Amino acid sequence: MKMITEVLIIGGGATGVGIARDLSWRGIPSILIEKGDFASGASGRNHGLLHSGGRYAVTDPGAARECMAENRILRKIAPHCIEETDGLFVSLPEDGFDYRERFLRACDEVGIQTALLSRDETLELEPELDPNLLSAVKVPDGSIDPFVLILENARDAEEHGAKILLHTEMTSLILDGDKIKEVGAKDLGGGEEYTIKASYIVNATGAWANQFLKLAGLQIGMALSKGSMLITNQRLTHHVINRCRPPSDGDIVVPNHTVSILGTTSVRLEEVENFEVTPHEVSLLIQETSKLVPAIQEARLIRAYAGIRPLFQSETKEDDRAISRGFVLIDHGERDGIKNLITITGGKLVTYRLMAEKTSDLLCKKMGMHTPCSTHLKALPKANRPTGLTEKLKQFSFERVETLCDCELTSRKEVEEFLKTDKLKDLQDILHRTRLAKGSCQGGFCVYRLLGVLHDLRRINGNSNEFLKKFLEERWKGIRPILWGPAVKEEELMEGIYKGIFNL
Numbered sequence: 001m002k003m004i005t006e007v008l009i010i011g012g013g014a015t016g017v018g019i020a021r022d023l024s025w026r027g028i029p030s031i032l033i034e035k036g037d038f039a040s041g042a043s044g045r046n047h048g049l050l051h052s053g054g055r056y057a058v059t060d061p062g063a064a065r066e067c068m069a070e071n072r073i074l075r076k077i078a079p080h081c082i083e084e085t086d087g088l089f090v091s092l093p094e095d096g097f098d099y100r101e102r103f104l105r106a107c108d109e110v111g112i113q114t115a116l117l118s119r120d121e122t123l124e125l126e127p128e129l130d131p132n133l134l135s136a137v138k139v140p141d142g143s144i145d146p147f148v149l150i151l152e153n154a155r156d157a158e159e160h161g162a163k164i165l166l167h168t169e170m171t172s173l174i175l176d177g178d179k180i181k182e183v184g185a186k187d188l189g190g191g192e193e194y195t196i197k198a199s200y201i202v203n204a205t206g207a208w209a210n211q212f213l214k215l216a217g218l219q220i221g222m223a224l225s226k227g228s229m230l231i232t233n234q235r236l237t238h239h240v241i242n243r244c245r246p247p248s249d250g251d252i253v254v255p256n257h258t259v260s261i262l263g264t265t266s267v268r269l270e271e272v273e274n275f276e277v278t279p280h281e282v283s284l285l286i287q288e289t290s291k292l293v294p295a296i297q298e299a300r301l302i303r304a305y306a307g308i309r310p311l312f313q314s315e316t317k318e319d320d321r322a323i324s325r326g327f328v329l330i331d332h333g334e335r336d337g338i339k340n341l342i343t344i345t346g347g348k349l350v351t352y353r354l355m356a357e358k359t360s361d362l363l364c365k366k367m368g369m370h371t372p373c374s375t376h377l378k379a380l381p382k383a384n385r386p387t388g389l390t391e392k393l394k395q396f397s398f399e400r401v402e403t404l405c406d407c408e409l410t411s412r413k414e415v416e417e418f419l420k421t422d423k424l425k426d427l428q429d430i431l432h433r434t435r436l437a438k439g440s441c442q443g444g445f446c447v448y449r450l451l452g453v454l455h456d457l458r459r460i461n462g463n464s465n466e467f468l469k470k471f472l473e474e475r476w477k478g479i480r481p482i483l484w485g486p487a488v489k490e491e492e493l494m495e496g497i498y499k500g501i502f503n504l
């Protein structure tokens with residue numbers, strides 16, 4: 001199939017969908033293609049921390065300022081994606097006070113509001129913290145749901161004219177002099193091939209940026225840094241907990257819905273595919289985060305996962321944590337003589353909107369347009385509707401609701417509503433949109449119920465065991481690194497169910 005548009009965006013992470021939304025509000029047509037579902041890259045594989053900028057205040061004040069400014073904007077335009085948890089930077093006896101003083105000064109300089117709390121005040125807020133702590137600094141961190149944020153940006157972009165093709169991979173490009181003439185793409189589900197002509201092409205592929213650029217014979221200086229994270233089966237703290245020391249391994253605990261996320265590590269990788277969480281990283285994360293929250297030693301883990309940070313570097317640095325977390329916007333017309341290509345990479349989830357704004361500004365400049373950005377003013381579609389666990393609980397207490405996922409209270413009705421509006425290409429598509437299978441049993445008891453519903457509704461053609469196998473393989477990747485104690489027992493039960501009942 002042949003398609004023509006003004007701007008072709010490659011990559012459906014936060015940055016790509018943010019650009020599609022920004023352009024759509026400026027009246028500029030675009031097509032976005034994403035090889036997986038939304039958020040299959042780093043956007044769905046992070047801590048979900050709504051940075052105040054505190055984490056970078058001392059080492060990277062530019063990135064810290066961007067985080068603080070965008071944190072304020074996101075609270076206004078996307079309140080339903082955010083939990084207002086605040087964050088604590090906790091000093092332990094071995095950290096002393098030197099870093100805390102630098103931290104307080106740096107936050108003041110970049111405009112991050114702080115409050116210094118005594119040991120007793122801190123423990124009153126967070127009784128699970130190490131009782132030997134010295135003090136804590138409170139900052140406006142929060143917790144953000146990347147999936148809801150991205151889906152809402154995408155929905156809004158589509159409502160304003162953008163076209164989005166999921167499970168569609170960009171596979172080739174044809175250069176004609178100083179321009180990309182057309183891009184080749186393939187629907188990974190149905191096999192259909194597309195030829196897309198666009199006046200401008202945006203490479204928003206994050207860690208895959210150099211894979212894209214290789215097709216045009218280009219390359220940028222980029223380090224790939226893997227960060228691994230663990231999920232506990234309970235929410236351990238109310239606040240985001242950071243260690244008040246220079247950023248290091250295992251110094252952050254983020255509450256997220258019903259669970260807590262422990263992070264992270266920083267391991268240099270050579271390639272962007274085929275990475276895993278190692279046993280060493282699991283031990284390191286438990287060892288370090290339990291210094292902040294001792295209960296982590298005994299906590300049950302339900303999943304391990306990792307994401308890749310694309311860190312732009314103009315010069316080689318040994319320590320990946322010394323590379324800026326700011327973003328980079330490259331006009332390949334100026335840099336390499338390819339006039340209709342732009343790369344945007346690096347940055348943070350919390351700065352996705354700003355990255356989209358700067359990219360769209362550059363596109364407008366190239367087009368000779370002067371339409372200003374409005375995404376900092378326009379709330380996302382469901383911004384004023386109450387969401388979250390409390391709302392779900394209310395629904396369950398007032399209506400007779402058939403539950404599919406007991407851990408996350410996902411109802412059959414919610415799944416059926418998704419199926420009415422969206423095309424099902426992969427089981428994971430439903431899981432991303434409803435939180436089904438994100439709780440303690442990681443889908444062990446609910447995914448086969450979901451398949452029953454899909455059968456009833458005739459939404460599965462052929463053998464549903466193939467869907468199930470694919471799901472279980474994905475699930476296994478996250479569970480294998482944390483298999484000990486009660487998790488082993490639960491896996492044996494799962495094995496019994498899936499091998500015994502479903503003959504897998």
Ligand SMILES: Cc1cc2nc3c(=O)[nH]c(=O)nc-3n(C[C@H](O)[C@H](O)[C@H](O)COP(=O)(O)OP(=O)(O)OC[C@H]3O[C@@H](n4cnc5c(N)ncnc54)[C@H](O)[C@@H]3O)c2cc1C
Nearest residue numbers: 011013014015035041042043046049170206227307349350
């Ligand atoms: C371990 C870790 C923890 C983090 N924690 C936080 C945090 O707590 N808070 C925060 O604000 N930020 C955090 N970040 C940073 C944040 O996750 C990223 O900056 C952000 O998600 C990047 O979004 P993106 O859209 O640029 O890239 P991605 O989300 O990686 O999106 C790129 C997309 O391009 C697609 N793609 C690639 N090649 C092709 C192709 N050929 N055709 C079609 N599609 C293609 C990929 O499938 C992918 O979906 C963290 C990052 C990591 C790795």
